[in-house]
Amino acid sequence: MTFADTLQDRIAKTSPVCVGLDPALDKLPEGIDRSASGILEFCKGIIDATKDIASCVKPQMAYFEVLRAEGMNVFWDVCEYAHQQGLIVIADGKRNDIGSTCEAYADAYLSSDSPIDALTVSPYLGSDGITPFIDRAVKHEKGIFVLVKTSNLSSGELQDLPTGDEAVHEHMAQLVESWGRNHIGKNQLSCIGAVVGATYPEEMKYLRTLMPHIPFLIPGYGAQGGTAKDVAHGFLPDGTGAIVNASRSIIFASSKKDWKEAATKAASTMAKELQEAFTK
């Protein structure tokens, strides 16, 4: 079963909600130790609290890397735990390199024995920096999400530059569609996905037409300002083909002892908001 088929099945059973695991030490709630073991406890708690609602979790690698090898140990434990709970695990590492180095990254995260289902990747290097990831993804039924139009304020500095009749991110979108079209599952979606920010709804609408076979990973919901209405354009006409990430608004919904209950509630509210945006 291809990554996209697994993803679609999981979304159908749960929701398009992706819970971003950004365990910043200084934001951990009451009762959680500010250490690697505290991060493990916290992430497991968030996974337990949201696994019946969310389709995916997205551990943000920087927050684990900052604790060096000990943090990476916890990163792999968190991925393993999330995988065991049935969640789709997207490692947010925005990795990028070329040749055998790119292969090493692909082997690190998308090998057959990895609990990670997909990895985010950054496209500045062109297809040399993408093809090794695609090879491994296809071989091991994993996926990648390529940055196309990101949610941040300065994303336009490079991504919106005009080139010919289009913006750089539109050109990138067509490259992603061309890379992805050769690797389509039974549901007509590719194992090559795209990151498209919730904070640029007009761009998202057009990008959906440029990338009809590409699953979207949509960051920027909640704390960054994106709404359910904003992200609706990222989905296919049948309401599938995209996942929407929220991090802080779910995992730090409460800084008190009730953080798990607050996370369940926040994820549940988000799932309902997304549902309603499609039925209206």
Place this chain on the structure above:
Amino acid sequence: MTFADTLQDRIAKTSPVCVGLDPALDKLPEGIDRSASGILEFCKGIIDATKDIASCVKPQMAYFEVLRAEGMNVFWDVCEYAHQQGLIVIADGKRNDIGSTCEAYADAYLSSDSPIDALTVSPYLGSDGITPFIDRAVKHEKGIFVLVKTSNLSSGELQDLPTGDEAVHEHMAQLVESWGRNHIGKNQLSCIGAVVGATYPEEMKYLRTLMPHIPFLIPGYGAQGGTAKDVAHGFLPDGTGAIVNASRSIIFASSKKDWKEAATKAASTMAKELQEAFTK
């Protein structure tokens, strides 16, 4: 002392040679165990063999990450060892993200207690993905090298797209110069550097004029095809301001028991080639 000043001093005492530590398990020489501890032994051996010739080492993070937490443990040990030997340590991670996540990456690698002097970063996200690195670099006298024009064949797919009267990588070069100009040391070079591939000498010549205050990290020498004549244009008129990386041609110069002697010889030959390219 700023990163650029430290770098210039070190180049003056040694050479512009940067030894890329790409310890691919399947390429380790005779007598080295294909394991995390083998990688540590190998990297320490290469450091010992080249520390009197090279100014910098550039551990390529992918080859450590592929061994998960154990590999990252070795990565930090290698950085620490290289730092103790007086080498400038450039972590090649091509990290990139925004906001507090970008801060976490910066804290992970450019903190005051880190043995790493500089980190490579990827610019697709715009200044939101660069500023947190710059803040930490300035504060802790560290550096970054931003990908501008990379050495690989497909680098042009995005980097050479025309925008207005220039290419995307030229536009990026001007951004890097503008970011770097505010953080210049006594030698007129910034702690913000640029990655400019040896395989595009004409582009490099022009990029040097666009980024007069920016140290260049030049990959693509040796195995990738760049020559001493090709990289000469990346240096400032006084023959400083750039380091040239070679990985495979030095570290895998021999697959036999004489790999250390072969590495010393290869690094030494490269230093001489670079020297000659300036004195001719």
